[in-house]
Every structure is written in structure tokens, then in C-alpha cells.
Amino acid sequence: MESSAYISLKDVVFSRSGRRIFDGITLDIPKGKITAIMGPSGTGKTTLLRVIGGQLKPDSGQVSVAGHEVPKLKRKELYRLREKMGMLFQSGALFTDISVFENVAFPLRVHTSLPEDMIRDIVLMKLEAVGLRGARDLMPSELSGGMTRRVALARSIALDPELIMYDEPFTGQDPIAMGVLVKLIRDLNSSMGLTSVLVSHDVPESLSICHYACIIADGKVIGTGTPDELRNHPSELVQQFLSGQPDGPVPFHYPASNPVDDFGIKGASI
Amino acid sequence: MDYVAGFGRRSLEVVGSLGRATQFLFGVLVGVPKPATGFPLLIKQLYSVGVLSLAIVVVSGLFIGMVLALQGYTILSDYGSEAAIGQMIALTLVRELGPVVTALLFAGRAGSALTAEIGLMKATEQLSSMEMMGVDPLRRVIAPRLWAGFIAMPILAMIFSVVGIWGGMLVGVDWLGVFEGSFWGNMQSSVDFVDDVLNGVIKSVVFGFVCAWIAVYQGYDCVPTSAGISSATTKTVVYSSLAVLGLDFVLTAVMFGDF
Numbered sequence: 001m002e003s004s005a006y007i008s009l010k011d012v013v014f015s016r017s018g019r020r021i022f023d024g025i026t027l028d029i030p031k032g033k034i035t036a037i038m039g040p041s042g043t044g045k046t047t048l049l050r051v052i053g054g055q056l057k058p059d060s061g062q063v064s065v066a067g068h069e070v071p072k073l074k075r076k077e078l079y080r081l082r083e084k085m086g087m088l089f090q091s092g093a094l095f096t097d098i099s100v101f102e103n104v105a106f107p108l109r110v111h112t113s114l115p116e117d118m119i120r121d122i123v124l125m126k127l128e129a130v131g132l133r134g135a136r137d138l139m140p141s142e143l144s145g146g147m148t149r150r151v152a153l154a155r156s157i158a159l160d161p162e163l164i165m166y167d168e169p170f171t172g173q174d175p176i177a178m179g180v181l182v183k184l185i186r187d188l189n190s191s192m193g194l195t196s197v198l199v200s201h202d203v204p205e206s207l208s209i210c211h212y213a214c215i216i217a218d219g220k221v222i223g224t225g226t227p228d229e230l231r232n233h234p235s236e237l238v239q240q241f242l243s244g245q246p247d248g249p250v251p252f253h254y255p256a257s258n259p260v261d262d263f264g265i266k267g268a269s270i
Numbered sequence: 271m272d273y274v275a276g277f278g279r280r281s282l283e284v285v286g287s288l289g290r291a292t293q294f295l296f297g298v299l300v301g302v303p304k305p306a307t308g309f310p311l312l313i314k315q316l317y318s319v320g321v322l323s324l325a326i327v328v329v330s331g332l333f334i335g336m337v338l339a340l341q342g343y344t345i346l347s348d349y350g351s352e353a354a355i356g357q358m359i360a361l362t363l364v365r366e367l368g369p370v371v372t373a374l375l376f377a378g379r380a381g382s383a384l385t386a387e388i389g390l391m392k393a394t395e396q397l398s399s400m401e402m403m404g405v406d407p408l409r410r411v412i413a414p415r416l417w418a419g420f421i422a423m424p425i426l427a428m429i430f431s432v433v434g435i436w437g438g439m440l441v442g443v444d445w446l447g448v449f450e451g452s453f454w455g456n457m458q459s460s461v462d463f464v465d466d467v468l469n470g471v472i473k474s475v476v477f478g479f480v481c482a483w484i485a486v487y488q489g490y491d492c493v494p495t496s497a498g499i500s501s502a503t504t505k506t507v508v509y510s511s512l513a514v515l516g517l518d519f520v521l522t523a524v525m526f527g528d529f
Contacts, residue, residue: 093394096396
């Protein structure tokens with residue numbers, strides 16, 4: 001990766017409820033590019049975003065964002081760093097008791113002392129960027145799933161962050177909504193010069209927009225590189241994931257006792 | 271052996287939960303929001319936990335005052351002391367029933383709503399998104415709700431007592447015919463501001479603080495699923511009720527226990 005790293009993870013180990021989620025992950029995420037983090041369900045992709053955002057502390061290892069060692073930051077410093085980050089949650093996470101306009105205006109009202117007319121202009125510009133200027137007066141309960149994520153996206157770019165993290169942005173979206181989100185992620189990255197981290201298991205969509213991709217499985221990075229490099233990756237596990245094969249290094253069957261014991265077929269062996 | 275292990279595990283869970291709740295409370299009390307942003311949030315929550323609880327508090331206070339008058343009259347008239355009914359109603363309400371019943375109603379109406387609201391905000395990642403926007407949810411969401419409960423409870427308890435006394439007068443004076451001068455006169459001479467009214471207010475302040483703390487903590491600490499929120503809401507009502515009744519005994523013993 002030729003660009004300088006905006007986010008750097010080194011030997012990150014993280015466990016939860018006695019289960020080791022990351023077993024020494026090392027990863028560099030370049031500045032100004034879209035990096036997709038992919039992997040089978042339950043491998044800790046969202047957890048990785050939370051570790052980067054400082055919501056979870058690793059057991060050991062280094063997590064650096066924009067030169068700051070995130071786990072070592074004091075609360076105030078961490079919150080200041082987060083003002084440079086935007087995060088699009090899987091559910092959108094809009095505040096349900098306020099309108100679309102107020103949701104987008106929320107970070108501006110909290111972190112700036114801009115006059116009301118300027119806040120209004122910025123909010124409408126951000127909503128225009130996601131194509132929802134006309135939905136400013138709607139309540140979150142009146143939005144479709146795709147619209148919810150677009151409003152959440154407008155909110156997460158309200159403060160013009162340096163970094164934006166997308167948590168499964170394509171999950172549960174119809175083809176049109178997915179196409180809109182793919183376009184928005186690509187356009188926002190190029191127009192705002194954002195560093196984007198995209199966590200997803202939607203392989204075609206993610207590879208179509210990312211500059212770099214990384215695949216996580218069994219708590220480790222099993223493959224990293226440009227989309228083309230990954231497509232030609234020698235690892236069977238990477239190929240199974242990218243092509244969606246039902247059986248392979250990740251077995252179809254969950255580990256179980258001998259079928260003969262369960263089905264009681266005497267004299268048979270499987 | 272399993273029983274002992276289970277008991278030990280449960281004890282550790284309880285101690286851990288108490289530790290988290292105390293740490294949580296410290297975080298909320300230390301992180302006081304700026305007045306310019308905190309005050310509008312506090313007003314909104316005062317409306318939601320205080321004003322919206324008025325109806326249930328007023329109606330309950332009225333009926334409890336009326337029942338006290340009926341029961342009191344029945345017993346006191348046997349001894350020809352029905353004139354003391356005002357004194358009995360006022361002392362019962364101001365010292366005990368006002369703070370205690372209001373706290374129980376508060377836990378059921380406002381406390382459960384606070385837990386469910388915060389729990390749902392957690393389940394829908396609203397609290398996480400706030401954190402990621404650089405906004406501390408303890409300051410923005412929890413602190414205004416805790417302070418609102420703390421402020422609203424004593425006011426609601428006072429309203430409860432006032433309405434209860436009025437309900438007692440309706441039944442005692444207007445219906446059962448107790449002399450109005452005796453009703454108010456006995457009340458005035460026997461109810462002491464510091465010993466009775468102030469102690470009642472102190473009780474309601476303590477109950478308000480405990481109920482609001484339990485409610486916001488249960489919401490914040492709940493498992494973010496529908497079953498988790500349901501369980502947290504139930505815990506809020508049960509723990510608050512038990513805490514109020516237990517603390518009432520302790521406070522009563524301290525305040526009025528100079529036997």
C-alpha cells in the first residue's frame with residue numbers, strides 16, 4: 001500500500017467472554033482511500049471498527065489513528081479525536097425522537113457554535129449530497145431502510161470528518177438502495193478526500209469500490225491487497241470466501257459427534 | 271457443591287453489578303453538562319418524568335386521602351376522637367405515604383419508562399453513535415434524566431400529600447361531618463414543619479435519587495435485546511420498590527426513632 005497509513009493496527013489481541021476474537025491482527029489502512037474489511041459472519045469485523053473508534057480496548061497491541069494511540073487516550077482526548085471520525089452504523093442509529101433535519105444538525109449543534117442559518121445551510125447541503133433534502137422534515141420512523149442509512153451518512157459527514165467507518169452498509173438493502181449507497185461511498189471518498197473503512201461481507205459491492213481490501217478469519221488477517229491481488233490470492237480460505245463456496249476450509253458441517261452415534265445405524269460407518 | 275458454586279457466582283455478579291452502578295453514578299455526577307446545553311435537556315426530562323406523572327400521582331393521592339379519612343373516622347369515632355382525623359391524615363401522608371407511595375408510583379410510571387427508553391437507545395445503537403460523534407451519552411442522555419428524577423420526586427410527593435389532605439377533607443368534613451375548624455386546627459397544631467414536613471421531603475429526595483439511579487442504570491446496563499430490555503424494566507420496578515421500602519424503614523428509624 002503506497003499511501004501513508006491513517007490507521008495502523010499492530011499485533012492486536014482482543015478477547016470477549018473468554019473467546020479470542022483477534023489473535024494478533026496487524027493492518028495498515030491508508031489515508032484518503034477506501035479500505036474494505038471483509039470476512040465471514042462472526043469474525044469480529046464490527047468489533048474491529050469499535051476497537052479503532054476506541055469503544056473497545058484491546059487486550060494487547062497497538063491501535064493508532066491519525067498518529068494517536070487510541071487505547072492510551074484519555075476520555076477527553078478520545079472524544080476530541082472522534083470529532084474527526086464518522087461512523088455509519090448498520091441500523092443507521094438515528095435519534096428516533098427528532099426529525100431528519102435535527103439528526104443531521106445534532107453534531108453541528110453539539111460541537112460548533114455556528115449561527116442557526118449556517119447550520120441550516122450545512123444540513124441542507126449534506127442532505128442534498130445524499131439526495132434527501134426533500135426529506136428534512138420527516139421523522140426517522142417514516143424512512144425506509146435505505147433512506148435511514150443515507151440520513152445517517154449525511155449526519156456522519158456533517159462535521160467534515162477525516163475518517164468514516166461504514167458498518168455493513170449494504171446489508172438488507174434492495175438493489176437500488178445498494179447502488180445508491182455504493183455511489184455515495186465512492187463519491188464522498190473522492191470529493192471529500194476521506195479515509196474510508198468499509199466493513200462488509202458483500203463481496204462484489206465492496207470490491208467494486210474499494211482501493212484495498214483485507215479479509216479476516218479466525219482472528220487473523222488471512223489476505224490483504226488490492227481487489228485484483230485478492231482475486232488471485234493463493235489462500236483457499238480467501239478463494240472460498242470471495243467465491244462463496246459452501247464447503248472448503250470453512251466446513252459446511254458444524255463440528256459434531258460421529259453420525260453413527262446420533263442416528264444409531266448399527267454396523268455402519270460414515 | 272453446585273449450590274455453593276451457584277451462590278458464589280451469583281454473589282460475584284451482584285457485587286460486580288453494584289460496582290458498575292457506582293462507577294456509572296460517579297461518571298454521571300462528574301460529567302455535569304454545560305448549563306447552556308444541559309438546561310433545555312433537563313427541562314424536557316422534567317416534563318417527561320415529572321409533569322407526565324402528575325395525573326397518576328394526583329388521582330392516587332386523592333383516593334388514598336379519601337380512604338384514610340374513611341378508615342380514620344371509623345376507628346377514631348369509637349373513641350369520640352373524630353376531630354383528630356385531620357391530624358392523622360396529614361401526619362400519615364406527610365411522613366410516610368406521600369414519599370413512599372409517590373416513589374412506588376414514580377418507579378412504575380417514570381422509572382420503567384426511563385429504563386425502556388435508554389435500553390432501546392442502546393439496542394438501536396443510538397448511544398454508540400453518540401459516543402462515536404464525540405458526545406458523551408452519560409452527560410447528554412443519562413445526567414438530565416437522573417437529575418430530573420431527583421428534582422421531580424420531592425415535588426410530586428408534596429403534591430401527593432396536598433391532594434391527599436384535600437381528599438381527606440372532602441370525605442371527613444364534607445361527607446362525614448367532622449367540624450372543619452377541628453380538622454384544620456388539629457392538623458396545624460400537630461404537624462411540625464421540620465420534624466414532619468422536612469423529614470418527609472428528605473425521604474422523597476432520597477427515594478427520587480435511588481429510583482432515578484436504578485432506572486437509568488438498568489437501562490444503560492441492559493442486554494440490548496427485546497428480552498434484555500423487558501428484564502431491565504422489570505428489575506427497575508422491583509429493585510426500586512424494594513429499595514424504597516427498605517430505605518423508608520431505615521430513614522423512619524433515624525428520623526422518628528427517638529423512643
